[in-house]
Amino acid sequence: MDWDEFAEWGAQISECAAEYHKTLTERPVRAQTNLGEIAAQLSSTPPEAPEGMAQILDDFERIVMPGITHWQHPRFFAYFPANAAPPSMLADFLVTTIAAQCMLWQTSPAATEIEGVMIDWLRQAMGLPDGFTGVIEDSASSATLSAVLTMRERATGFTGNREGLNAKGNLRIYCSDQVHSSIDRACWVAGIGQDNLAKLPTTGRHFAMDTKALEDAIEADTAAGHQPAGIIAVTGATGVGASDMLVNVLDVAKRHDLYTHLDAAWAGSAMICPEYHSAFWQGVDGFDSIVFNPHKWMGAQFDCSVQFLRDAQPQLDTLKIEPEYLKTSGSPVTNYSEWTIPLGRRFRALKIWFLIRAYGLGGLRARIRNHVTWAEEVCAAIRAMDGFEIVTNPILSIFSFRCPGDDARQQRLVDALNDDGRIYLTQGMHEGRKVIRFQVGQFDTTRDHVMMAADVIAEVHAAVA
Incomplete structure (x- = not known):
């Protein structure tokens, strides 16, 4: 690949990246593939001859993307976030370009x-x-x-x-x-x-x-x-x-x-x-x-x-x-x-420089404050559900809850929610009991995305109870 081709493919990939983020809500949050399904689509031997970038990118979309859990999805409420604000992504693009x-x-x-x-x-x-x-x-x-x-x-x-x-x-x-x-x-x-x-x-x-x-x-x-x-x-x-x-x-x-x-x-x-x-x-x-x-x-x-x-x-x-x-x-x-x-x-410092300059501390604070407020609101909505228990109240933007039933029912609900695809949650253990963790922190989530989670939890629970 020469540098003119690099520029052409780089522009195309940038457009695909923007489109990906703009349409993320249309995808299930967690990958819906089965174990071994991705590997089975890869060649068992490396190619001897070069392959075209068009074919490589087509395979990326066909093979890779179905097996990706979308950490930048606004309804990602599992683990903790691994956010990637656009300015920091551009900074990392430059870092990769310089390759120092x-x-x-x-x-x-x-x-x-x-x-x-x-x-x-x-x-x-x-x-x-x-x-x-x-x-x-x-x-x-x-x-x-x-x-x-x-x-x-x-x-x-x-x-x-x-x-x-x-x-x-x-x-x-x-x-x-x-x-x-x-x-x-x-x-x-x-x-x-x-x-x-x-x-x-x-x-x-x-x-x-x-x-x-x-x-x-x-x-x-x-x-x-x-x-x-x-x-x-x-x-x-x-x-x-x-x-x-x-x-x-x-x-x-x-x-x-x-x-x-x-x-x-x-x-x-x-x-x-x-x-x-x-x-x-x-x-x-x-x-x-x-x-x-x-x-x-x-x-x-x-x-x-x-x-x-x-x-x-x-x-x-x-x-x-x-x-x-x-x-x-x-x-x-x-x-x-x-x-x-x-x-x-x-050169990790570059993305911090871009990020803080692009949003200002005020913009970053506003997001965090919103997440804390919305966590309290969705916690209250889950607390009001019949038979549901808030096990640990919100600490900043994380809390945990249980649905009616034993530990096996908690895991059954988590699995059903993640198979449903509209939201993504993870389980945990607290004081000897299985709990369902809920954290709000995805960079571009909105109150509507967060509050929708309560409706999804109620709906899926009713279907699996």
């Missing part, structure tokens, strides 16, 4: 310098104090792993990387029983182990970590000869939106000199709205590490996760490695590959 490897300042100065400014724009937008720096990662999982590794190194006097963990004793990490599975995985990968991740009970309407239980666990572990290493708090956990009392967690951490990380992957975006700070953000400036995903609720094309650091040095001391071929001569510069686990880095 942004591991060092000198390998793309613009990428490094814009990243630093975007981190500071977001710091200001979220009410974090001067002095916080940060880095853009691929996902919250990577940021959490970076924080857990830093906890490990700090607890071992920064000797773990060099000496290994033999004879270091049992390092202990503390969190609530509401955290995302990425915390478990980080402890696996860091060599700390599942058995040394202490998951504590929660309390209160936001299901916050019981800090009395936290204190007791730390003291018991210390008495048993274990080494407490860090605490991971959460704002807006995946299950039902559980949110810890940050000030209380920090009080315990300070008494025991423990490193702290806050997982605000989903709900962090809502903290650009000052009115949510009192319930969810008080004390946040005391955390050593904070992660949130602009690629969830804010509208940045996946992948784009921001890790804020109160002091970057402990993470640099944990992750920085500098062979001769990666050294930069001359003035000191920031090389963000030294802040993260991967060496290779994409």
